[in-house]
Amino acid sequence: MPGLEVPTWDPETALLIGTILLEAVILYVGYGVLERLVGPHLMEFLVGGGSNA
């Protein structure tokens, strides 16, 4: 197919995309922990507690 470019190995780009992947996983885990720790208190503050959100 004209104009098609086969991806070639580029350590610098792989590191860049790997950094984004790592950031995503860290954020998923980090915010999950934060949600468990702070979530109930925050909900209590916002709606007065007793919610399952």
Add this chain to the structure above:
Amino acid sequence: MLDTLMGIVGGSPEMLALFIGFGLVVGLLFGFFGMGGSFLVTPALLMLDYPASVAVGSGMAFVFGTAVIATLKHHDLGQVDYKLGVIMIAGTTVGIEVGRASVFYLEDLGLADGIISVVYVFLLGGIGLMITREALKGDDDGGIDHGAVDKDLSEYEIPEVAKRIQETVRIPPMVTLRGDVRVSAWVITAVAFSTGLLSGFLGVGGGFIRMPAMIYAIGVPTPVAVGTDLFEIVFSGGIGSYLYGQSGGVDLSIVAPLLFGSALGARIGSAATAIVDSDDIKIYFGGMLLAGSIAVGIGEIGTYLGSELLETIGLFLVIGAAVVVAGAIVFTTLRSLRATRSQTTVAAD
């Protein structure tokens, strides 16, 4: 600490705050509607005067990161059909590459900014009109049906169009998918290529068109379409980001703060789906897409006329529309929670 962050993102504190805040809003919309959020990033970057390849490449890298987070969540819910996902990856990869090559070709001709913006105006406008119309009619086709989350996969009815395609196109090899759906692998590949082409050209995940395509052309149940779509975006977004990154199109100073905000926003948005019916806010979503299309149009006219005022109005309109809808989601969620709390208290009394 702030200096280190500035070093990573390489921008001013104002830009850092803008990207984190915008990421929060986009994540909230993505978490709540399951689609559409990433649509705002590329036009916003274009209006901030980033080159088209950086706006599209960074938009795609942001979609990749957001999809990783969302897929981890959907995997836990058992809503990913890996067989369907793997077949789609092949078609999408070729589609993305053709779309990406088109962007660089148009950039060489000096036409990329204009054409990408025009396609955005029509696509955002068209989808915005469709969703607003469906919302006004009270139908359920404009996004995820939150009420259907607990339904068994076998209870989902295959749409008539999908049934017709399954009966007509029986070119081998045939594939059996979750929910007892049997379809030609060529149908899946065609859907994947078309959506990959758009994804590569516009730097979007393509979920806004792939999800309905999986439901109506392939016939898989809605939750499987959502989960598999996200799984597929991880790969297509990853490959697309890699290809753009090789050409210098991925800017970490844009992607990192956007992702930081969107990961939090997506959690809030997902939690809100358990409380608020999406029909309540769907009309705002359609309106937001329409406002986005108008904003890109105004920005382009501003660029053409050399009017900075029009370009600024366009930028504020696209960000403002997203902020209003995200605010509406948070407000409606808190109001629903408080109402539930009051009812519980009254019942207990």
